[in-house]
Amino acid sequence: KNQVEQSPQSLIILEGKNCTLQCNYTVSPFSNLRWYKQDTGRGPVSLTIMTFSENTKSNGRYTATLDADTKQSSLHITASQLSDSASYICVVRLNAGNNRKLIWGLGTSLAVNP
Amino acid sequence: KAGVTQTPRYLIKTRGQQVTLSCSPISGHRSVSWYQQTPGQGLQFLFEYFSETQRNKGNFPGRFSGRQFSNSRSEMNVSTLELGDSALYLCASSPTRPDEKLFFGSGTQLSVL
Numbered sequence: 519k520n521q522v523e524q525s526p527q528s529l530i531i532l533e534g535k536n537c538t539l540q541c542n543y544t545v546s547p548f549s550n551l552r553w554y555k556q557d558t559g560r561g562p563v564s565l566t567i568m569t570f571s572e573n574t575k576s577n578g579r580y581t582a583t584l585d586a587d588t589k590q591s592s593l594h595i596t597a598s599q600l601s602d603s604a605s606y607i608c609v610v611r612l613n614a615g616n617n618r619k620l621i622w623g624l625g626t627s628l629a630v631n632p
Numbered sequence: 633k634a635g636v637t638q639t640p641r642y643l644i645k646t647r648g649q650q651v652t653l654s655c656s657p658i659s660g661h662r663s664v665s666w667y668q669q670t671p672g673q674g675l676q677f678l679f680e681y682f683s684e685t686q687r688n689k690g691n692f693p694g695r696f697s698g699r700q701f702s703n704s705r706s707e708m709n710v711s712t713l714e715l716g717d718s719a720l721y722l723c724a725s726s727p728t729r730p731d732e733k734l735f736f737g738s739g740t741q742l743s744v745l
Contacts, residue, residue: 561636561722562736607674
């Protein structure tokens with residue numbers, strides 16, 4: 519079954535600290551993996567899109583890694599800020615002919631406290 | 633460039649009623665997708681439209697329907713509302729197909745009483 523699992527479910531860190539969010543997937547065949555940030559009451563905003571051949575991709579203080587062999591991805595946030603408080607969602611695109619659906623994880627809820 | 637605009641922002645309905653939600657994509661974007669988001673289920677795909685044609689559909693009952701107009705604006709309709717339809721409904725647009733980066737609106741928060 520095509521699934522995306524994220525951990526932890528929620529996380530609380532202090533401002534200025536680093537953190538790493540995990541994403542494991544069983545989606546096959548794989549097309550790409552995306553990380554989205556969703557603020558409360560808003561729509562998700564794309565952070566990164568990674569294809570099979572990409573191991574690391576950065577967007578400012580956000581760095582995503584992908585290990586296609588173990589089907590794992592991580593999102594590392596450096597020097598966290600209060601504005602990083604949000605839900606972070608991992609999404610994997612299935613690539614099976616005409617079936618190119620997105621498989622969404624449930625997200626990790628991050629709270630950054632002063 | 634204006635982002636994806638969804639209206640209304642909030643909506644309260646009672647069981648059995650119907651509702652229509654509207655989405656205006658980013659100018660030049662031709663693909664519009666709709667999602668339902670609930671706390672326990674995450675984002676669930678409803679349907680995707682491109683050039684006024686429905687290209688993909690999720691596993692939702694026929695009470696959920698949508699359409700896209702020639703200017704790429706899209707509407708989704710839910711008939712005979714149920715309590716379980718309470719959710720945040722999100723619209724996303726992309727230039728040609730959802731393979732590309734999706735740009736989401738802020739959503740319509742629907743409460744069914």
